[in-house]
Amino acid sequence: MRLGIYGYGNLGRGVECAVLQNPDMELVRVFTRRSPAGVKTLTGVPVASADDVKMYRNDIDVMIVCGGSATDLPVMTPMLAEHFNVVDSFDNHSHIPDHFAAVRDAANAGGHLALISAGWDPGMFSLARLYASCILPEGKDYTFWGRGVSQGHSDAVRRIDGVLDARQYTIPVESAIERVRNGEQPELTVREKHTREVYVVAKDSADRARIEREIKGMPAYFADYDTTVFFITAEEMKRDHSELPHGGFVIRSGVTGLNREHRHVIEYSLKLDSNPEFTSSAIVAFARAIGRMAARGETGARTVFDIAPADLSPLSREELRAHML
Amino acid sequence: MRLGIYGYGNLGRGVECAVLQNPDMELVRVFTRRSPAGVKTLTGVPVASADDVKMYRNDIDVMIVCGGSATDLPVMTPMLAEHFNVVDSFDNHSHIPDHFAAVRDAANAGGHLALISAGWDPGMFSLARLYASCILPEGKDYTFWGRGVSQGHSDAVRRIDGVLDARQYTIPVESAIERVRNGEQPELTVREKHTREVYVVAKDSADRARIEREIKGMPAYFADYDTTVFFITAEEMKRDHSELPHGGFVIRSGVTGLNREHRHVIEYSLKLDSNPEFTSSAIVAFARAIGRMAARGETGARTVFDIAPADLSPLSREELRAHML
Numbered sequence: 001m002r003l004g005i006y007g008y009g010n011l012g013r014g015v016e017c018a019v020l021q022n023p024d025m026e027l028v029r030v031f032t033r034r035s036p037a038g039v040k041t042l043t044g045v046p047v048a049s050a051d052d053v054k055m056y057r058n059d060i061d062v063m064i065v066c067g068g069s070a071t072d073l074p075v076m077t078p079m080l081a082e083h084f085n086v087v088d089s090f091d092n093h094s095h096i097p098d099h100f101a102a103v104r105d106a107a108n109a110g111g112h113l114a115l116i117s118a119g120w121d122p123g124m125f126s127l128a129r130l131y132a133s134c135i136l137p138e139g140k141d142y143t144f145w146g147r148g149v150s151q152g153h154s155d156a157v158r159r160i161d162g163v164l165d166a167r168q169y170t171i172p173v174e175s176a177i178e179r180v181r182n183g184e185q186p187e188l189t190v191r192e193k194h195t196r197e198v199y200v201v202a203k204d205s206a207d208r209a210r211i212e213r214e215i216k217g218m219p220a221y222f223a224d225y226d227t228t229v230f231f232i233t234a235e236e237m238k239r240d241h242s243e244l245p246h247g248g249f250v251i252r253s254g255v256t257g258l259n260r261e262h263r264h265v266i267e268y269s270l271k272l273d274s275n276p277e278f279t280s281s282a283i284v285a286f287a288r289a290i291g292r293m294a295a296r297g298e299t300g301a302r303t304v305f306d307i308a309p310a311d312l313s314p315l316s317r318e319e320l321r322a323h324m325l
Numbered sequence: 326m327r328l329g330i331y332g333y334g335n336l337g338r339g340v341e342c343a344v345l346q347n348p349d350m351e352l353v354r355v356f357t358r359r360s361p362a363g364v365k366t367l368t369g370v371p372v373a374s375a376d377d378v379k380m381y382r383n384d385i386d387v388m389i390v391c392g393g394s395a396t397d398l399p400v401m402t403p404m405l406a407e408h409f410n411v412v413d414s415f416d417n418h419s420h421i422p423d424h425f426a427a428v429r430d431a432a433n434a435g436g437h438l439a440l441i442s443a444g445w446d447p448g449m450f451s452l453a454r455l456y457a458s459c460i461l462p463e464g465k466d467y468t469f470w471g472r473g474v475s476q477g478h479s480d481a482v483r484r485i486d487g488v489l490d491a492r493q494y495t496i497p498v499e500s501a502i503e504r505v506r507n508g509e510q511p512e513l514t515v516r517e518k519h520t521r522e523v524y525v526v527a528k529d530s531a532d533r534a535r536i537e538r539e540i541k542g543m544p545a546y547f548a549d550y551d552t553t554v555f556f557i558t559a560e561e562m563k564r565d566h567s568e569l570p571h572g573g574f575v576i577r578s579g580v581t582g583l584n585r586e587h588r589h590v591i592e593y594s595l596k597l598d599s600n601p602e603f604t605s606s607a608i609v610a611f612a613r614a615i616g617r618m619a620a621r622g623e624t625g626a627r628t629v630f631d632i633a634p635a636d637l638s639p640l641s642r643e644e645l646r647a648h649m650l
Contacts (some may be wrong), residue, residue, distance in 0.1 A: 017583050021462040042583050044470055097647050117650055124456065126650045128593075130450065134610040134637040136605070137346040181596075187398070195451050248600035256606055258342050258367050264606075268453075269594075271437040271506075273587035278460070281581055281589075285459040305645050309452055310630040322422050324458070325442055325451045 001291045002059060003284075006031045006050065006080060007066035008039055010244070011089065014280025015064050016042050022284060024314045028060055057083050057294060062287045064088075069095075078102045081301075082110035085294045087287045089119040089279055096122070096303075104301035113294040115302045118286040119279040120270060121145070126252050127304055128268035132252035136264060139254020140185045144172035144193060148246025156221045157198055160214050162206030165234065167241040169197040180295065183253040183263040189224075196227040199241055201234050246275035248259070285312045326616045327384060331356045331375065331405060332391035333364055334489075335569070336414065339605025340369050340389050347609060349639045353385055380395055382408050386619070387612045389413075394420075403427045404560075406626075407435035410619045412612045414444040414604055421447070421628075429626035438619040439626045443611040444604040445595055446470070450575050452629055453593035457577035461589060464579020465510045469497035470517060471570025473600060481546045485539050487531030490559065492566040494522040497574065508578040508588040521552040524566055526559050571600035610637045 005012045008030050020026045020043065021077060029048050032039045036047040048056070052062075063084040067073050069092040077088045082104050090099050100116055107114040119125065121143070129141055150170050157166035179186050198215055202208055212229045216222055232240075247270040256262050272278045286304065289311035291296050293302075309318050315324070326349060330337045333355050344352045345368065350568065357364045361372040373381070378388075383454050389408040392398050394417040402413045404444065415424050425441055432439040446468070454466055475495050482491035501518050504511050519585050523540055527533055537554045541547055557565075572595040581587050597603045614636035618627075635642050642650070 014581070017581060021581075093650065096650050099642070100646055120650045124460070124591075127456070129649055130634050130638060130645065131452070134613075134634075135449070135606045137639075185598075241649070247591075256339070256342060256346075256599060256602040258345075262602050264598060264603050265596040266449075267592070267594045267596075269591040269592045271592075273509075273589060274581060276415075277581040277587050278589050281460045288459075303646055303650055305635040305642065305650070306633050308461075308631050308633050309455050312456060314459075314462075317630065318422070320455065321425055321628055324454050325418065325421050325447045325628055 001025045001288060002061045003287060004029050004031060004053075004056065004060040004063045004084070005066055006053065006063055007072065008041070008047070009103045010276035011068040011280055011283075012064075013042055014274070014277040015066065015284060016045060017277060018281045021281075022288070022314065024153055025284065025288070029056060030118055035067055046150045053080070058194050060084055062087060062291045063249040064287060074099060074102070077114065077116065078106035081107040081114040083112070085290055087088050087112045087118050087283055087290055088117045089123070090117045091119060092121055093122060100301055100303070108300050111299050113270050113290055113298050113300065113302065115286055115290045115304070115307070117303055118283045120272075120282060121248070123279075123282055123304055124270070125248065125268070127243055128250040128266075129252070130305060131270075132266040136254025136266065138260065139252050139257075139264075141250065141252035142180045142188070142193075143248065143250050144177055144250040146170040146172050146194065146246065148248070148272070149241075149244050153196065153198075153221055156218060157200065157215055160211055161280060162211055163200055164203060165201040167199045167237065169199075171197060172194045176248060177251070180251045180253065181265055181267065182230070183265050185253055189278070191225055196222060196225045196290065198222075198227060198229045199237065200229060201231050201237050202231055215289060243273065244275045245273055246278075247271040288312060288314070326350045326613060326614060327353045327386045329354050329356060329378075329381065329385040329409070331378065331388055331401065333357050333372070333603035334391060335364070335387075336605055338367055338392040339599070339602040340391065340579055340609060341370060343606045343609040346606075347613070347639065351611070354381060357462065378620050385409055387412060388403060388617045389608055399424060399427070399463055402439065402441065403431035404462060406432040406437055406439040408437070410438045410615055411561070411626070412440045412443050412608055412615055414448070416444060416447055417443045418447060425626055425628070426484065433625050436624050438615055438623050440611055440615045440628065440632070441626060442628055443608045445597075445607060446573070447627055448604075448607055449595070450573065450593070453575040453591075454577070455630060457591040457593075459577070461577055461579025461581070461591065463581075463585065464577050464589075466575065466577035467505045467513070467518075468573065468575050469502055470573040471495040471497050471519065471571065473597070474566075474569050475574070478521065480522075481543060482525065482540055487528045487537055488525055489528055490526040492524045492562065494524075496520045496522060499526055502574060505576045505578065506590055507591065508590050509580055516550055519550060521547060521550045523552060523554045524557050524562065524644045525554060525631050526562050527556055544592055568598065569600045570598055571603075572596045585592060613639070
């Protein structure tokens with residue numbers, strides 16, 4: 001299966017590495033909006049200009065669209081879906097229906113197949129929620145994120161006057177997780193589920209007390225959370241906070257029995273050293289499914305909910321039944 | 326969707342209760358090999374003789390086959406698949422390919438659709454292994470079971486001379502789980518992964534030391550494990566050991582990155598008050614999918630690997646995308 005990468009940042013590099021672990025796949029080309037001559041890939045895969053992408057329509061079975069969900073993917077994925085089978089990792093949950101419709105229409109117009117929102121949330125966490133809610137209809141589910149770096153929250157802090165750099169960690173509250181694991185089905189406020197830690201490199205001249213107040217009072221991002229702010233040096237930032245770990249927990253507890261007398265807890269959790277590389281690895285598995293389904297003549301748009309798990313695997317269905325069931 | 330239950334033991338009663346939680350489903354009839362007049366269902370669903378099952382072929386959309394994997398299901402599921410869409414929970418892992426072939430041939434002959442091996446292992450644990458191995462191809466996975474009652478091991482102890490009743494608990498070794506969770510990828514022997522506890526009610530006249538020796542030395546069942554034997558009274562057995570809890574953990578750790586420098590751990594775990602009721606709840610969700618797929622004209626045999634998750638849910642694909650992705 002021949003893949004292309006459209007957009008070469010953290011996610012694109014993650015896809016490039018993930019392809020190396022999948023011998024049935026080959027990375028044909030990376031497309032960039034920058035000058036191709038200035039982009040050097042990790043594995044020597046050739047680089048072409050994003051402007052020329054349509055020239056490669058016969059060379060690529062599935063295009064992985066690697067861009068931001070705010071402004072890149074709403075434009076890029078429909079544009080590419082008209083000419084390629086595509087997979088993206090659109091993660092703006094509230095805009096998924098609109099994005100799906102736009103991608104579906106473009107894919108149908110071009111006779112291609114598209115999958116949106118691959119990754120882990122949306123993605124594997126969505127699957128965990130879906131399976132668990134179908135098995136335990138009388139129950140309640142909880143998603144906890146972290147410990148991990150939130151790029152959006154880090155960016156928000158960087159926009160504060162006097163801040164040179166910032167890194168924000170989302171941290172699940174262990175005692176809340178324990179209550180959910182015990183099947184209590186508690187009602188939890190935002191504050192009771194997660195805390196936040198912010199590491200800030202400030203200008204020497206900056207008023208640190210003012211920066212800390214601005215962070216902690218920021219609506220939507222921090223005001224509803226218990227937030228701790230640490231001021232550190234640029235060296236400490238580079239040494240201790242250059243990785244992008246993340247993870248989290250999806251837990252559903254529910255009851256069965258004639259009198260609801262039996263409790264059950266289903267938990268799915270991830271502990272990730274590198275958020276972009278894990279997301280990329282999931283994307284590549286779903287790209288395999290999309291390539292196969294397209295080869296079977298399917299067109300239009302799909303999500304992870306529509307993919308039969310066997311299509312993700314390099315093994316045949318016979319092998320899966322014999323060795324993995 | 327109209328369901329039937331073929332075989333009315335713990336699993337059949339679990340299915341009966343699970344249907345109550347799924348308003349889009351209706352339980353039409355229970356079939357028993359005993360005298361129907363002597364079987365009273367929990368919810369008053371009418372009972373018919375297994376001998377008459379074919380008379381109901383137009384009244385039932387999906388038949389749930391509830392029997393043992395050793396001798397019941399290899400006969401019952403193919404027999405029924407010729408006349409009904411069926412779901413079973415065949416759990417004899419090494420015989421799955423043979424069972425699949427027999428069920429597939431019968432279902433194809435009758436123009437029906439069948440799903441084998443629904444439940445949690447095989448079933449949800451198989452799905453956890455499959456998804457995780459596709460996302461992290463360079464990794465290793467581990468399945469731990471328990472703490473829970475193993476019926477097969479309990480039965481084996483009951484066959485020892487002088488034993489009136491027995492209950493066997495499989496217990497995962499917490500320190501082994503922790504090593505796997507930390508991404509160590511250890512090589513673990515059978516003994517290092519699980520311990521066993523056996524509760525025995527012995528005849529007054531029985532030689533307890535001999536019973537304990539026979540249990541601990543039993544090949545395949547106990548000889549490779551650290552086993553602890555407790556002798557208890559019949560009253561204690563009834564009071565403390567009449568439930569059938571179970572559960573376990575599927576954990577995969579793997580690496581990503583150009584130099585395999587990032588570690589990731591994916592964990593799926595279950596904590597179940599009632600093994601048969603949870604298994605039944607999973608079966609009912611997969612029965613929904615089989616009913617829908619059969620209505621779309623699909624025939625033959627499937628496993629959980631072949632089912633698009635959206636087909637398990639009572640919600641539409643639009644609703645799932647909007648609220649669960």
